[in-house]
Amino acid sequence: MPYEPPTLPANLPTEIINTLNESSLELLRDVATYAEAFAEEKEREVRLEESADQEEIKGRPDDFPDDIPVKVTIKQISDNRYDYWQWREGDKIKSEYKCPVDPDE
Template sequence: MSHEPPTPPANLPTEIVNTLNESDPEHLRDVATYAESLADHKEREARLEESADQEDVKERPDDLPDDVPSKATITIKEINDNRYYYWQWREGDQVKSKYKSPVDPDE
């Protein structure tokens, strides 16, 4: 590990860089965790919006539970270094999800 501080990304606003530079390690780890979760959430939202915009509805998959709408998509969530498939769909302003299965590491 280098003794030099890391170089921030060029596209990161100066006020964010300054705030991070003034933060203690615990807060930086909290920010990193939050930022990763927020990025995942925004990517999921974008995928759900994109899939909602598509007019052609695919046939209902055989493994889709009765309480999950046919517009649901599959997403992967990582929890404690384990990966799981979840069905996700939008109901109004909320994103709902339901556990599907673990991700097969051989895929």
């Protein structure tokens, strides 16, 4: 099978194409690694937002406005598990300690 160079995405801006064409192999690999990790983070944020929209939270804090979707996530710190409220403010995902996870649940 003969070699074929990679196909440029049609929606890639010219400035980015020019910058990539002028970049070293090492920089291109760094950009590829970062772009993949960044895309995964954006996908994660979308999943969090979708799950927050679908989940009804019992015991919602009184100081959270009704228009902010809030969910409970579990974080493991050392050997202990804790519930945290989690919500979005603009482009940021915020969290606040709620309580330790009940081991009987």
